Amino acid sequence: MDTMNLTSRGERWLQYQALWRRTAFFGFTLLTACTGGFLMFDILRANGMGPLEVAGLILFVVLFIWISGAFWTAVAGFIVRLIGHDPAALRPETDALRPLQGRTAVILPIYNEETARVFAGLDAIWSSLAALPQAQCFDFFVLSDTCRPEIAALEEQAWRDMLARRGAGGRLFYRRRSENSGRKAGNIAQFVRNWGGAYDYMLVLDADSVMCGQALVTLAQMMDSHPQVGIIQALPLLAGRETLFARLLQFAVRLNGPMFATGLTFWQLGESNYWGHNAIVRLRPFAEHCSLPRLRGAPPFGGEILSHDIVEAALMRRASYRIWLVPDIAGSWEEVPTNVIDFAARDRRWAQGNLQHLGVMPMRGLHWLSRIHMLTGVLSYVTSPMWLLVLILSSIVTSIEAVTGHQYFQAGAHSLFPSWPQYRNGEIDALLSMTATILFLPKMLGAALALRNRHLRAAYGGARKLVKGVLFEQAMSMLLAPTMMLFHTSFVLRALLGRSVGWDAQPRGDRGITWREGLKRHKWHLFLGLVWGGAILALAPKFIWWMLPVIAGMLIAVPFTVLTSRASLGRALRARGWLLTPEETAPPPELAAAAVARPPETPMLEPAPALELCVRVPPLAPLAMASSESACVGLTTRAA
16 A cells, blocks of 8 residues: 555656646747747838748748757756756666566567678677676567578578577577568567567667667666556667768767757656667567557558657557656667768658658547657658748748839828838847757757766867867758758658658668769759859849858758768868767777677768758748758657
8 A cells, every 4th residue: 555655646746747847848938939939020020921921920930839849958958967867757776776577578670781780789789788697687589571581691690600609599589570561660569479478578779779788787677666667768879980971960969969868858757759779668568559550541641650669659658658768878879870861861761750640640548748749750850841931932032022122102002101111120130149049059058068077078089179079060060951951851742742662771881972972862952052042142142141051051962961971081080089979989898899890891882772852031041051950960869
């Protein structure tokens, strides 16, 4: 009875925390957006509002809500990390001394992956776990969906070699499916049906995941301690790649990711999300409640659900189990696509998968925050065509006014006095300052957290190198933003036109992009930049300064993609102490072991699977550019 009373009091306290935190978060987000919207409305109405201005204002308010939410998440995360801990969140250290009770299956789904890389990472995880006394509570399963016989043969041989080398008989298993129904989700579902009954939990890895043994043990201990929790998601940091593009992402996510994740945990609490890997799942409720529905209609919006993890988290929460994101679990890493083209190709799969969630959101019984997660996933791609439309509208309105000039006497109006043009300089300055704060302060906060910690500051190469890295990454992100905005817009349009994405293995090596491939993939970006920039120069030349970051990003897309795909440039900057991360200055044993076990890589320059591209007020231009930039270099920790 005492235990039940304690549990009841704990639930009531958590519900109280959730109420005030979410009220504050959504309240501040909406208040910020309404303030920005009012300023924009006041600016636009000064000289009359037509249909284009009204459309621009509506889009502006929606998009300002989007960036305001990210801003307040970062602020919440900064405050919590400044204080030191969140009293309402799960804390790994509270369960560190608890003996393990449950058994855990560590599963690794793979599909036509580079075998040596996969088993190098798996071997590093095994070795790290083997040094701990709880290692016998874990078994490992390699779940292959590989359809190429030559790769399957290499996988089986690598498994047999690891069995012999590690003495892993009875604890390391390999299974290859003959039919790839359901893709990754179907692969995991078959494991749950056939072997899940022997285990309490499954810890899901991705093909490029590396985790330390203590992280695995900590996740299992936390599940033992909290039977009402269905999923615990660790924060995978980016590491292990050497191209300039990859190192930019690794630096940005390493610096800001923990703060953003802490902010998400602050207001999501036990209704957090699941990213599909580097997470532990309670098997019985997963088997009973998380079977994925098949959506009505044909792909891309119907059929099998591609982004299964968010839906599985929603179904788990519907069954009254909580989902927690715990960013303070150390020793969780993944790799990142090493060039713009492969990064965009991965986003295309995610775009279709997230758009499918429009068909899942109306399901009965889902927690309202689960629906918010799905809506957020949809908006993460739909906002790109919205930003593009805002930019187009602002260019059209500005060009029309530059050509026609101000109408001092309105047609049909009988007045002896002219209508003088009005300027809202104060409102424009306020909106610009507000926008700049919302977009750029979060990165400054992440840098401030690192600068105040002597050991962490040294791990980034010192204060001067850290600040230089932040400024350099910000500049490069701004140049990348227009390209990603156009890619995402094309993905959404292709989905609306009924064109579904295929299921291909993700390129994971340091693949360089040739000039020919760069021109092929960005030719329409370049063309659009030339036409758009030329039109503005011809019709409204003063407006070009506001549009320059967007136009410049389109014009330099080819050299940007080609040069940032070079591992030689990434290594050169690392040698000079630029964009360093703690994983590079003091490599964890697991990452070092995985890197040593992999065969030497040769530069890859072969094309990846085909990836085709299908307001009047100046603040709209930098706002659109910087906000799409924030989306493309933000917390890139979703599952493929």
